[in-house]
Every structure is written in structure tokens, then in C-alpha cells.
Amino acid sequence: MTASATDLANANANAKVQAHEWPLWEVFLRPKAGLDHKHCGSLHAADSKMALQLAREVYTRRQEGISVWVVRSDQIVASDPADKAMLFDPMEDKVYRHPTFYELPPEVGHM
């Protein structure tokens, strides 16, 4: 088999597997009222209804949450890890971006 024929065969095999696999969903839990939903993991499910049920089964068995969000993993747009330096490093040496030079009156308490 030539290289391109092998690639084609692999691609077909992958497509076949993917067609039989349920999509991946990301699961977000709100631990208690007033707090934000936090990402806690992922799971496979056929549709949103099943994803919610299975998220409840897998991630809230010990009362970890009071609200669940699920979202298809392929609907999340993520930054490229290769762009990490470009996107985030420039903030490292700019202390003036942080409001740490103000004298806070004690009555304000924790900010």
C-alpha cells in the first residue's frame, strides 16, 4: 500500500469510528448558590438530555453541586497553546496593571 493509500485507509477508519462514537461534552458544576459554575470534567453522551443525566451521575454523586451545565466540547473555541507566550507573558512584568498602589481605609476590609 502506498503512503497516501494508507493515510486514506486510516482516515476512513477514523471516520467510521467517529460515526459510531457519541460526542464529547464538557461538564460545569455550581457547588453552591452564589458561586460560579466551574469546569469539572467531560463525558460522552448521545445528546444534551443524556449529557445532563450522565453528568449528574458521574460528577454529583457526593453532593458536589446544585446546578449542572453541559456544552459540546466541539463548540468551545480555545486559545492555541502555542500562542501562550504571545497572549499571556506580556502581562507578567507590568505591576502597574494591578491596583496595588492604593492605600485602602481599614473600613473597606477585604477587596
Add this chain to the structure above:
Amino acid sequence: MSTSFAPLPTSASPSAAAASATTESIRFAPTPQQTYLMRIGDSCLIHAQRLAEWSGHAPILEEDIALTNLALDLVGQARALLTHVGRQTGFDEDQLAFLRDERDFFNFTIAELPGRRAGRDFADAVLRNFMLSAWMHVSWAKLAQSGDAEVAAIAGKAVKESRYHVAHAGDWVVRLGDGSEDSTRRMRQAVDRLWPYTAELFETDAVDTAAAESGLGPVRAALRVGWQAIVEPVFADAGLKIPASGAFRSTGSRGVHSEHMGYLLAEMQALQRSFPGGQW
């Protein structure tokens, strides 16, 4: 009382006792009210045992966890009811669960039918889970008004769990019944296999009547309308036909079980009978 018992063993021969390392069974003559509660508690317990057999074998990891979660809910419900009965009869929940003989269990036969073992299909597990959960849900809702305050409290908690069980299992019935050609065929076969065992769920007998008269809970016939209101729409969504009712009646709730029950109990009780009073 309609419950019948196997005769007590007269005197075990010493050699037989020495040869057997297992603990002796407990026996007591339950009141109709206690039998009534054990029917429900035992059905929870035996169904939990069947669901737990799927641990490590369900079609997907997430459903594997789901089925055992449901089983743990059912174990919790069984514990509550058996503890309640045990307090009246001088036994604890473990003795009632692990040291009773087959004839002294009063679960509905449908709960004990083979699950994953014996070549049964996931479709059977899904359908039984749905039909039994629906029965439990209707039953718990009525028992929440029980004249027995402890039973009412147990039911008030359990009804939340059973509501989820019905939703989860009903969802699978629709997915498989209205799924692929293969899943539809298997689901229809499961309906043909299991439906005859649902008749027992609605057959009022003297135990039910005594329980109803003392204000403990409803007779089984009173649960039919509520059960149908849950089951029929899901069957319709799943494209499944409800079979005509037949003459067959299973008798687990009278202590007369199918041939599968002995094997189930042997596995479920082995540890506690080999290590009496063992705790973890």
C-alpha cells in the same frame, strides 16, 4: 393472612451442622403489615442486586456508574424499611437481608429475573428498571401519607429518588425502543419477556387489605392507574406496544420465587453467612 411458610426444620443432624460452615437462617412469623413492608423493601434490595451486576459491564462507563448509583439508592430504601421491620421483630437490617431463606423474601418476581447473567439483554435491564421504578414511584407517593410516621418519612425521601429513576430509565426505554433496528427488536423481545411479570404488581391480596385497613399503605390494585399514567406515554414514545394481559401470575410477593432467586441469594448472602456479623 395469605402468606405461606415452608415448615421449620425439625432437627438438623449434627453431622450436617458440622459439615456446613454457614450461619443459620433467621425465621419469624411476620404480621401482614411487616410482610407488606418487606415486599417493598425486598423488591428494592433484590433489584439493587441485579442492577449492581452491571457494574463493570454496562455499555458505556457513564451508564455503568448510573446503574450502580440507582442500585445504591435502592439499597438505602431497602435498609430503611428492613431496619423498621427489624426493630419490631428483634433483628437488624443485615440479619434480615442476609440471613433470611428464599421463602421468607417477599420481593416481586420481576425484580429477581436474570439480569446480565444468563444471556439477558441490556434491554431487559432498562425495561425492568423503568417498570419497577414507575411502580415504586407511585407506591412511595402514596406511602408518604402512611399512618406509620416512619414509613411516611422514608417514602417522602424515596419519592425524590424514584422520580429520577423513572426519568433516567424511561429515557433509555425511548432511546432503545425508538432507536436502531437492532435496539428496537431487542426492546420488543424484552417487553415480551417481562410484561407477564407486571400482573403481580397489581394483585391485591389479604396482606394488602390488612395494610390498607390499618392505614399503612395502599392495596396494590390502587397503584395501577398511576403506573399506567407513567408507563403508557413512554411506551408510546418508544413505539412499543403494550401486550394483552395473560393468565400467568408470578408469586414472589408470597415467598414463592422463580428458579433464579436461589442463585441470587447464594451470591448476595455468601459473605455474611461465611463471616457472621462481619462489618466493614
